[in-house]
Amino acid sequence: MTETGMVESLIYTKPGSLMPIGTHxxxxxxxxxxxxxxxxxxxxxxxxxxxxxxxxxxCAVFAYNYFNTDFAEAAHGRAPAMATGIxxxxxxxxxxxxQGDGDLAAIGAAEILHVAARxxxxxVVFINNAVFGMTGGQMAPTTLPGQRTTSSPTGRDVxxxxxxxxxxxxxxxxxxxxxxxxxxxxxxxxIRRSKKALRTAFAxxxxxxxxxxxxxxxxxxxxxxxxxxxxxxxxxxxxxPAYPLGDYRVHPAVHxxxxxxxxx
Amino acid sequence: xxxxxxxGNVAFxxxxxxxxxxxxxxxxxxxxxxxxxxxxxxxxELGRVFLQxxxxxxxxxxxxxxxxxxxxxxxxxxxxxVSLMMEGxxxxxxxxxxxxxxxxxxxxxxxxxxxPSQGDYNQIVKGGGHGDYRPIVLAPATVQExxxxxxxxxxxxxxxxxxxxxxxxxxxxxxxxxxxLPPMRPVRRVEDRPAWALTGAKGRAPNAISSIxxxxxEEEVFNRKLQAKQAEIEAREVRTRELCLDDAELAVVxxxxxxxxxxxxxxxxxxxxxxxxxxxxxxxYPYPYQRIRELASQVKGMLVVEMNSGQMLDDVRLAVxxxxxxxxxxxxxxxxxxxxxxxxxxxxxQASLSQLASPREVAQ
Numbered sequence: 001m002t003e004t005g006m007v008e009s010l011i012y013t014k015p016g017s018l019m020p021i022g023t024h025x026x027x028x029x030x031x032x033x034x035x036x037x038x039x040x041x042x043x044x045x046x047x048x049x050x051x052x053x054x055x056x057x058x059c060a061v062f063a064y065n066y067f068n069t070d071f072a073e074a075a076h077g078r079a080p081a082m083a084t085g086i087x088x089x090x091x092x093x094x095x096x097x098x099q100g101d102g103d104l105a106a107i108g109a110a111e112i113l114h115v116a117a118r119x120x121x122x123x124v125v126f127i128n129n130a131v132f133g134m135t136g137g138q139m140a141p142t143t144l145p146g147q148r149t150t151s152s153p154t155g156r157d158v159x160x161x162x163x164x165x166x167x168x169x170x171x172x173x174x175x176x177x178x179x180x181x182x183x184x185x186x187x188x189x190x191i192r193r194s195k196k197a198l199r200t201a202f203a204x205x206x207x208x209x210x211x212x213x214x215x216x217x218x219x220x221x222x223x224x225x226x227x228x229x230x231x232x233x234x235x236x237x238x239x240x241p242a243y244p245l246g247d248y249r250v251h252p253a254v255h256x257x258x259x260x261x262x263x264x
Numbered sequence: 265x266x267x268x269x270x271x272g273n274v275a276f277x278x279x280x281x282x283x284x285x286x287x288x289x290x291x292x293x294x295x296x297x298x299x300x301x302x303x304x305x306x307x308x309e310l311g312r313v314f315l316q317x318x319x320x321x322x323x324x325x326x327x328x329x330x331x332x333x334x335x336x337x338x339x340x341x342x343x344x345x346v347s348l349m350m351e352g353x354x355x356x357x358x359x360x361x362x363x364x365x366x367x368x369x370x371x372x373x374x375x376x377x378x379x380p381s382q383g384d385y386n387q388i389v390k391g392g393g394h395g396d397y398r399p400i401v402l403a404p405a406t407v408q409e410x411x412x413x414x415x416x417x418x419x420x421x422x423x424x425x426x427x428x429x430x431x432x433x434x435x436x437x438x439x440x441x442x443x444x445l446p447p448m449r450p451v452r453r454v455e456d457r458p459a460w461a462l463t464g465a466k467g468r469a470p471n472a473i474s475s476i477x478x479x480x481x482e483e484e485v486f487n488r489k490l491q492a493k494q495a496e497i498e499a500r501e502v503r504t505r506e507l508c509l510d511d512a513e514l515a516v517v518x519x520x521x522x523x524x525x526x527x528x529x530x531x532x533x534x535x536x537x538x539x540x541x542x543x544x545x546x547x548x549y550p551y552p553y554q555r556i557r558e559l560a561s562q563v564k565g566m567l568v569v570e571m572n573s574g575q576m577l578d579d580v581r582l583a584v585x586x587x588x589x590x591x592x593x594x595x596x597x598x599x600x601x602x603x604x605x606x607x608x609x610x611x612x613x614q615a616s617l618s619q620l621a622s623p624r625e626v627a628q
């Protein structure tokens with residue numbers, strides 16, 4: 001009982017699928033939000049004890065420290081191949097990879113293409129912040145035309161450095177893909193939509209429908225040289241026009257969860 | 265059990281099946297593709313996992329994932345494919361998950377050719393991938409040994425939570441000869457997978473399979489632990505095959521196919537009255553330094569025969585420490601030495617020693 005006579009009701013706690021420790025992520029980075037959304041969904045779906053995650057090389061290399069689930073640390077770009085081996089030998093488990101844009105779209109381009117083509121029954125959480133974060137802000141395959149990075153100091157020139165890789169657009173063309181969607185983490189409404197997509201992807205994996213991927217447009221204030229709120233705004237003004245949000249491939253048997261982030 | 269005519273590649277694949285291998289991930293490459301083809305038929309019919317990967321890079325990482333799940337898994341490849349697997353092998357070593365690899369060596373460097381060679385010795389035996397680690401390396405010389413060593417490789421890998429590599433060559437992979445297959449072992453039940461395996465954290469703290477130690481002090485502690493494990497392997501797992509060494513004045517040292525050819529040459533020389541014997545290392549890591557050191561105090565000279573430029577020769581020199589002259593005969597590029605060539609080298613070693621007042625190296 002409180003002084004006002006109201007019964008206290010705890011409505012917001014750390015998900016059981018996250019370890020009770022802090023993360024190393026930079027202030028304003030949305031990795032923390034993405035981690036929390038995954039953990040909330042695992043909690044709500046009762047999947048924590050059957051989940052095996054695969055961490056990337058990059059900023060999320062320590063993801064295995066943060067999730068209260070079994071976890072593997074893959075070589076750079078190879079998480080989809082490693083997840084394939086894990087899933088094939090643990091067909092009843094929920095297997096997901098967590099990969100950044102350098103990991104997934106550059107060095108791991110072959111592995112992500114083929115895991116989708118095989119219809120491997122795993123989920124990929126794809127964090128797209130248009131830059132290599134861990135190594136200090138170099139150009140990624142997803143860097144926008146004209147975007148300045150430490151290795152495109154005058155802005156990405158498509159004449160010499162090529163065009164951004166649009167992975168949802170690419171992977172949705174492959175028949176093994178069951179659920180390929182792009183969401184964003186730049187505001188509350190989009191965070192809720194992102195969580196719903198993660199839930200749908202995990203549910204589709206449990207249904208055995210094939211390859212599922214949720215791309216999450218994310219921030220990198222440190223390497224973008226912006227304040228946190230500026231970075232969130234930049235996602236909205238610059239990234240979403242280049243990477244339109246939406247559903248790129250949805251298997252007819254996929255069931256969208258009702259409600260949103262609080263559905264049980 | 266009766267002997268049957270078996271092709272080497274099919275034989276080691278079937279030996280793996282019988283050893284309880286639950287999954288094979290691979291990519292076609294000559295001269296070992298028949299192993300992948302055999303697995304594509306056998307494993308599914310037994311309800312196990314076969315998957316043809318998009319590359320050797322993916323294949324070894326699938327193996328890494330499956331091994332992380334505590335399953336008994338393997339891949340096989342040939343020299344250029346094994347080079348592509350080195351990244352994954354280093355991670356596997358760093359994560360201490362048990363994995364079996366069969367390398368059916370071919371001529372190189374580069375694309376080379378598909379003829380038998382032993383040119384991968386340094387890469388395979390000395391580690392191969394980045395960082396401080398050594399896999400256990402076993403070198404068969406017959407289809408029967410290829411079967412037996414592959415069958416046992418899984419136990420060794422699991423015993424030490426390490427990589428065990430069976431180092432064969434295109435000759436062994438492609439040849440057919442009579443051999444006996446081992447009995448079929450049951451596949452381990454999922455609930456009997458090791459406690460460290462990734463199987464879902466039900467009723468226990470989460471498991472992590474990782475090779476990252478960002479703190480140098482922690483990384484060094486881990487490296488020391490790996491080295492201690494390797495010291496244990498070096499103490500326990502040295503294996504050789506020996507022929508006519510008891511009274512030998514000359515010793516031939518050769519492994520795998522080169523060792524088999526040398527065996528013929530040693531027998532011929534013995535019949536002609538030359539007191540020569542053969543030491544054939546079975547374990548290339550751990551290497552039989554001690555046994556060769558003993559031989560160096562017994563014989564007057566040694567001949568090393570390899571199907572490369574003299575990669576194992578360095579290890580023989582390390583063991584001999586200059587105490588007796590060492591002659592080397594190597595063929596490269598997929599050329600296979602003939603027994604009479606090795607026989608001539610034995611006679612040349614003998615002749616050179618008789619002309620020497622004091623021991624020194626006859627040829628490098």
